[in-house]
Amino acid sequence: MPLPVPVLPEGVDPAWLPPAAFRAVGGRRTLIRGSGPLVETVHGEMAEACRRFGGRVVRDASDDGPYDLVLAVSAGDLGEEGFTVVREGGTTTVTASGGRGLLYGLFHVVRLGAAAFTGERSQETHRPALATRMLDHWDNVAVHPVMGQVERGYAGGSLFWEDGRARGDLQRVRAYGRLLAACGINAISVNNVNVHATEARLLTDRIGEVAEIAGALRPYGIRTHLSVSFAAPIVLGGLSTADPLEAAVRSWWAEATRRVYEAVPDFGGYVVKADSEGQPGPFAYGRSHADGANMLAAALEPFGGTVHWRAFVYDHRQDWRDRSTDRARAAYDHFVPLDGEFAPNAVLQVKHGPMDFQVREPVSPLIGAMPRTRLAVELQVTQEYTGQQRHVCWLGPMWSEVLRFRPEERSVGALARGGLVAVSNAGDDPFWTGHPLAQANLYTYGRLAWQPDAEPREVLDEWIGLSFPDAPARLADGLHAVLDGSWRTYxxxxxxxxxxxxxxxxxxxxxxxxxxxxxxxxxxxxxxxxxxxxDRSAATGTGYAGQYAKPWAEVYESPDTCPDELLLFFHxxxxxxxxxxxxxxxxxxxxxxxxxxxxxxxxxxxxxxxxxxxxxxxxxxxxxxxxxxxxxxxxxxxxxxxxxxxxxxxxxxxxxxxx
Amino acid sequence: MPLPVPVLPEGVDPAWLPPAAFRAVGGRRTLIRGSGPLVETVHGEMAEACRRFGGRVVRDASDDGPYDLVLAVSAGDLGEEGFTVVREGGTTTVTASGGRGLLYGLFHVVRLGAAAFTGERSQETHRPALATRMLDHWDNVAVHPVMGQVERGYAGGSLFWEDGRARGDLQRVRAYGRLLAACGINAISVNNVNVHATEARLLTDRIGEVAEIAGALRPYGIRTHLSVSFAAPIVLGGLSTADPLEAAVRSWWAEATRRVYEAVPDFGGYVVKADSEGQPGPFAYGRSHADGANMLAAALEPFGGTVHWRAFVYDHRQDWRDRSTDRARAAYDHFVPLDGEFAPNAVLQVKHGPMDFQVREPVSPLIGAMPRTRLAVELQVTQEYTGQQRHVCWLGPMWSEVLRFRPEERSVGALARGGLVAVSNAGDDPFWTGHPLAQANLYTYGRLAWQPDAEPREVLDEWIGLSFPDAPARLADGLHAVLDGSWRTYxxxxxxxxxxxxxxxxxxxxxxxxxxxxxxxxxxxxxxxxxxxxDRSAATGTGYAGQYAKPWAEVYESPDTCPDELLLFFHxxxxxxxxxxxxxxxxxxxxxxxxxxxxxxxxxxxxxxxxxxxxxxxxxxxxxxxxxxxxxxxxxxxxxxxxxxxxxxxxxxxxxxxx
Incomplete structure (x- = not known):
């Protein structure tokens, strides 16, 4: 049964998937081969496109050919998410080894538009560079008295929660999942990393609400994750401790996790902010962050889950009079000694810069300094420090600089092992992102997570082509003029x-x-x-510059060689x-x-x-x-x-x- | 029937009325003469004191004399609140023309302690210098998301309200009224001047809750007032306007006020913050603040009520780049042109300084500049800008400087006509005021309202004597050492x-x-x-200094003559x-x-x-x-x-x- 395309509520913007974006594929004769839930998603997309634009779609070749488009799942070595595209003899063929790959292949053809159906096209293979391409939602279930429904949210309420409960608007959640799949995102954490009392219970008696969201996202290849409180064994389980080495604590997590997987069989795993800005963590028990992460990793491991453990640990009660303490050093100082101690299904989630998502920071020296640890880099799509979705600030060029930065060669592997994570900028706003042009940030993030070395300007071209499919070149030129330099302007x-x-x-x-x-x-x-x-030099300052490998330690050390745009960060x-x-x-x-x-x-x-x-x-x-x-x-x-x-x-x- | 003294809940501090404070009066033979509710309050006080300390109290002279203490209401010209004290032939006699005067006379004798019963004492007459000695509670009924239960409250929750409802703890309210009567306060406004949705309804369908509070305060000579929203005819009455010159609006207020007096026959009146920091007001209809105040005065007049209209009107959306606008000028500029236009039962309530309760401000030039208007001076007992009841900061000396300031002679009359008002520092904290020593501020305020030219240090002696009746001189010396200079220290x-x-x-x-x-x-x-x-000079600055009469306009005009402590305010x-x-x-x-x-x-x-x-x-x-x-x-x-x-x-x- 083909899965119907979700119906958007009246007045909600289709973002980068307006019906007209499917004009080129919707007027063709298409054959779909394969089975499985995501193939039904692909079939639903094609059925809707054909309904609109007069094409035809069939599921087996007994129907007469020839076909303009063939979308086929067949055994192969492309992985779960890869696909190939080729055009020969008037037929464009997308082949994938799995349903998710086929869905990504379909959206690739949609992006190509008419060009996918002209001339010949030699075979191209597409695979995501990063296995995990995740969005963290800092959404609260209950409205927080200070932070509101969405912490650092600038796009209305939450897509998932409202006033203490799940919204239940699963059409909107499905539509969101569809948008994310179209730019390549495959994982979502559905609640704030600051886990308050109501949200803590999502792990246990309220897991059913998470399961409904997961069910709505699953047809788009998205696994659902959950932020949990390190103190859950105490606040939910009634234990007297949350010590990660305590047997009763470990059993509690194992059992809680087993129940989560009963409700959500493809559950992605946990996200944890521990010992950070007041959140509980292993330090209270004299344990290391590896101890903490590994306990959760052990609970998740039998089910194929992952723990994302945030490295955002620093002293937020520092004395400004004490110039020897440098927050920029904190993540490196805390975590580098633990390299090699984290379990294989524990991912250390590191903010891209050493501070906190400023408009300009150096790349964190932690990235590249933990070769034996799976690192994920965390970006912030929500514009907390970059105009809060009231200012135009397209962050593609900044993220591209971060992703292209090479502290040393081995870092590339480390980054790829852990994936890319970002804080979402979406909410229940009719434009999804408050500022309509902030949609470009969400799209760009997804595409850079798939291909970190993509040219951001070309990604923006894709976004423009999809979002404004019938617009003349003057609109594209205008949007580039408004967006291209907006980060540097900010x-x-x-x-x-x-x-x-x-x-x-x-x-x-x-x-x-x-x-x-x-x-x-x-x-x-x-x-x-x-x-x-x-002064963060090694010679006369806090020594932070010395946390980098060469050449950066030397470049940053002196005001004469430090790049202008980082001068006051280092000197x-x-x-x-x-x-x-x-x-x-x-x-x-x-x-x-x-x-x-x-x-x-x-x-x-x-x-x-x-x-x-x-x-x-x-x-x-x-x-x-x-x-x-x-x-x-x-x-x-x-x-x-x-x-x-x-x-x-x-x-x-x-x-x-x-x- | 004597009114029993209120029973304090377990753990609540008796503040300046501990049982031992009544030792001197409680061991005597006392005669009480007169009738009326407040005489029953006096009788209840004496009965409790005698029960504790072995004295005896009677209500008519058929009992054998002689008496150590006679408390008598008899016709006279002392007014409702005045009293005389005399001691002759071993009998101390307090005479008042009314019950409130008798209650104040009793507390006067309590303050005197043993000295009231020794030797002879020629007759002294005591009358309050100011007819209205009021406390404004900035208490919210519903907890405000930012400001909480009590705006600028540093003493726990509200004595009157909790989580959207009246607390119903009328024993505590009575005990509070008793403390206030003992320092001379005779009016309370029971809700925040920023009137939010829930609080607005106290005026209409929730007036019953106000009536219960008023009933608990009435035996202590305290009239209850209410902060109301200028927009009440719209938000409560469903009218399309709140224009003070519109007949339907005036009728609405007249009828609403009639119902208030049905519920609270001795209701004191309204407090209004209009066109101030976002609150609604007459400006929206092109009317003056006199128009607004007079409309409410007209509604209150048949019942003997008063409207307190705050003069705290300024542009809170000023551009910092514009140096020609000076907030300090605002109250004067807004209100002086209206002098003479306010109704006799409208009181213009003016903050003591031109800004907002800073630790040091000049006295507002408005005081003294409106001879044909009833002005009340507003002080802030709650320590918003003076340490928030975490710091010791006894404000008696500051208030005394304000009250002794003489802009011109005629101001004395103006101040006396309108009274003194202060923002309360009390809450449901066991010590009433958060910081136990902040009790001294509340006591001092009440006593200065009764007698503005009192020596604050002597008032502090009273407070020490009452609060610590059995303590040695070393404690009094210590408390003076801690408190006397604390404002200047802050x-x-x-x-x-x-x-x-x-x-x-x-x-x-x-x-x-x-x-x-x-x-x-x-x-x-x-x-x-x-x-x-x-630079607020008239010659080169904003001209604020020129709002003063001589000699102050000249003193403040030049940095050479401006007092050091105000130098940077003026230059x-x-x-x-x-x-x-x-x-x-x-x-x-x-x-x-x-x-x-x-x-x-x-x-x-x-x-x-x-x-x-x-x-x-x-x-x-x-x-x-x-x-x-x-x-x-x-x-x-x-x-x-x-x-x-x-x-x-x-x-x-x-x-x-x-x-």
Whole structure:
């Protein structure tokens, strides 16, 4: 039985799967070969496309050929997710070894569009570079008094939960799964890594709600994961301890996990934030994080599950007066000594930078420093520190820089073993992502997880082609003009030269240069009347630069070789210090802040000019958000410039207005 | 029937009315003359005191005399609240014209203690200087997601409300009323001036809950008031407007008010925060605040009620870049043009300073500038900006300075006509006020409202005598050492020289020098590398200084004559500017911050030495709070000193540690 395509609720945007995206495949004669649930998903997609565009789809070859398109599962060595595409004699053939591969192959043909059905095409093999391509939802079941329904969520409520319960809107969940499959994501964690009381119970008596979500995502090749509390044996099991080496604790987890798999046979595993920002963890029992992770890995192992153990462990109650403690060092210091101790089904999940998803950070030195550990790199698609989906900020170029960074050769293997994880930016907003153009971030993330060395600009082309299938080149040009440079624009009008933070405490939206300067969070810039930046050199600073292998340890060690964009992350320099660009630090701060605002103004003009090419709801929403982005960018410019002018006393070389 | 003294729940502190405070009156032969509910309250007090200390109380003179104490209501011209005391021939006689006067007279005798019964005492007449001596409770009925059960409450939950409903614990409410009567308070507003949806309904279908509270307070001479929403005709009445000149709106208020008085015959009136920080108000209809206040005054007038209309109106969405707008000017600019337009039963409630309850502000120029308006001065007993009842900060000296300030002679009359109002610091905490020593603030407020020119130190003596009736002089000396200078100590280690704010945004606890510097709230210090302060002079600044009458307009106008403690409120000066004290501004900042912390350390030592004289629960609580105060004071010292050292580059003359 072909699986019907999910019906979107009235008013919900189809994102990158509008019906017209299927025009090219929907008008053909198609043969589908193979069996299994995901083949039925493929059949449902083709049936809907053909219904719309006049084609025909059959399931066996007894029907007369020839076919324009053949989608076939057959034994082979492509793995569960790989596929080949070839076009010969007027037939385009996709072959996969499994149903998931066939689904990915179908979406590949959809992306190709008419080009998939013209001329000849020699055989190409596609396989994902990373086996796990995961989204973590920081969704709360019960509305949190401070963080709300979705922690760091900027797209309405949760797709899964509402006011303490599962929403039950499984059509919307299926539609979400379909969008994710179309960009290659194959795993979701459905609740916040900060596991509060209500959410903890998803593991036990409320697993049925998780099972329903898992059932809706399964036809799209997505396995469901769950964030759990390390203290679950105490808070749910009534034990007196959560010590990972205690037999009763281990049995409790084994039994709890067995029951999870009864409810969700293809359950993906657990996500754990332990000993981090107040969450419980193994330190309370004098155990290591390997002890903690391995206990959960042992419980999951019989069923093929994985534990994702987050490396985001640092002292969040640091004294700002203590300059010897450096939060940037923390993950490396905590975890590198444990390399080799983690179980094969334990994945250490490492944020891409050493701090916390700033607009500019160096790549974490932990990546590459644990060759005997499965590492997953964690990105943040939700724009916590990059405009909170009120600002246009397409993160493809940043992620691409991260994914192409090579600390040493062996890191490539480490990354591939553990996969890529990202914090989702989606919610129950009609556009899924609050800002309609933030859809591009979600799509780009999925595609980079499949192919980390893809050109982000080409991924953006794909997204444009799918989302606006009938649009003229002028729209594509306009979208590129608005999106391509938007991350660097955002960087220009916010915190300069890699120094980070300078945001409003708590919600993290908008500027506050000293907002975290005297806080316990370990995020400082040390600006005084003479200079700014954090000395993280090995010679005179915190030693963080020495956590890198060569060549980076040497490059970062000196202000003379450190790249401009990371200068203040690694060094404290005077305002008069001259950058590679030839500008002084202070003039760079002024110039980038004036430039950044002008770039937002220019992007807003480009968008205004696209009014005839974009549907009114989308155009209006983005237009309104540009007003807010521009207001906010000016606020950033004026606060940052005033702050540094008041402190340095150096006037702008061009005499522009500084308040 | 004598009214029994309320029974305190187990573990609740008797504050300034412990049983032993009644030792002197409880062992006597007492005659009570007169009738009425409050005479029964007096009788109940005496009955309980006699039960404990062996005295005897009778209600008519048929019993054999002589009496040690006669408490008599008899016709006279002392007003409802006045009383006389005289001692002749071994009999102490209190005479009042009404029951409330008699109750105040009784508490006066309690305060005198044994001295009331020795020797002769010529007749003294006591009358309150101010007719209204009011406490505003910023208590929410439903827990607010950000502000909680009590907005700016630092003493547990509300005495009146819990989780959306009246608590129903009327014994505790009665006990509270009794404490307030003993210091002279005669009016309470029972809900937050920010009136949210649940609280709005207290006016209509939930008035019964207010009536129960009013019933518990009435025997202590306290009238109950209610904060109402200006938008009530819309949100409760279903009207399409709240325009104060619209007939339907006026009828709605008249009818709603009639029903309130059916439920609470001695209802005090309404408190209104309109057009302030987002609350609705008459501006929306193009009407003046006099129009708004007078509409409510008209509804209340037939029943003898009063509307308290707050003057806390300013632009809370100001642009920090606009230096011409000065929040300090706002109340004067808004209200002075309306002088003479307010109804006789409308009271304009003015915060004592032009900003918002900072540790140091000039007295508001509005006080004294509206001779034809009933003004009430609003103080803040709850320590929002003065340590949040975790720091010892006895505010008596500050309030005394405010109350003794004479902008011009006519102001005295204006102040007396409207009364004194303060935001309460009490809650359901076992010590009522969180910090046990914060009880002294509540007591002092009440006594200063009765007699604004009282010596605060003598009021503190009263409080000590009542609260610790059997303690030796060493305890009194210790409490004075801890409390007397605590406000100036707090001032020293926080924001310097009247500049204000520099607190963490939102909750306002702890330092953040730039926390409000680039905010829309109108609270700036304008510190740069050369100097600091706000030029509010008439000649070169915002003109605020010109809102004062002479001599103050001239005194504040020049940095040479402006008092040191307000210098940065009125002037922007260089760090090298020399104060009257002979110190530079920057050295004053360093010195006061080091001194302030040392003073906290010294007070902590004094308190530690009182361990044998104070009950263990109280001593332990204060000891723990001193740890927090000291930690916080050091944080203030180090942040403020580091901030100004980084900005000015001027080293401390004494080479002390600045981080």
């Amino acid at each position: 960087e220009k009008y916010t915190a300069p030269l890699g120094v980070g933070f300078m945001v409003q405490p708590g919600h993290h939206y908008g500027p506050s240069v000293d907002g975290y300067e005297y806080s316990p969070w370990g995020t400082y810039h040390f600006a005084d009347r003479d200079g700014i930046g954090v 404290h320099v005077s305002y008069g210090h001259t950058l590679t660009s030839g500008k002084t630090v202070i003039q760079h701060i002024y110039d980038t802040h004036f430039d950044g605002v002008e770039e937002v103004e220019a992007a807003r003009e480009v968008w205004a000019g696209l009014v005839d090419l974009v549907d009114p709801a989308r155009h209006t929403r983005v237009t309104e958000l540009f007003e807010e982005q521009l207001r906010s960018a000016r606020e950033w410019r004026d606060q940052v410039n005033s702050y540094f002018f008041r402190k340095s006393g150096v006037p702008d070389a061009h005499g522009r207005r500084i308040y | 001032e020293k280690y926080t924001a310097p020289l009247g500049v204000g704010f520099m607190v963490q945004p939102g909750h306002h606890y702890g330092p953040s020098v730039d926390g409000y510097e680039y905010s829309p709230w109108g609270t700036y210090h304008f510190a740069d590398r050369d100097g600091i302060g706000v 922007h000066v260089s760090y090298g500017h020399t104060l009257t004290s002979g110190k530079t501004v920057i050295q004053h900042i360093y010195d006061t911050h080091f001194d302030g912390v040392e003073e906290v350390e010294a007070a902590r030592e004094v308190w530690a030495g009182l361990v044998d004289l104070v009950d263990p629960a109280r001593h332990t609580r204060v000891t723990e709070l001193f740890e927090e105060q000291l930690r916080s004071a050091r944080e203030w010292r180090d942040q403020v000193n580091s901030y100004f050292f980084r900005k000015s580059g001027v080293p401390d003359a004494h080479g002390r540690r600045i981080y």
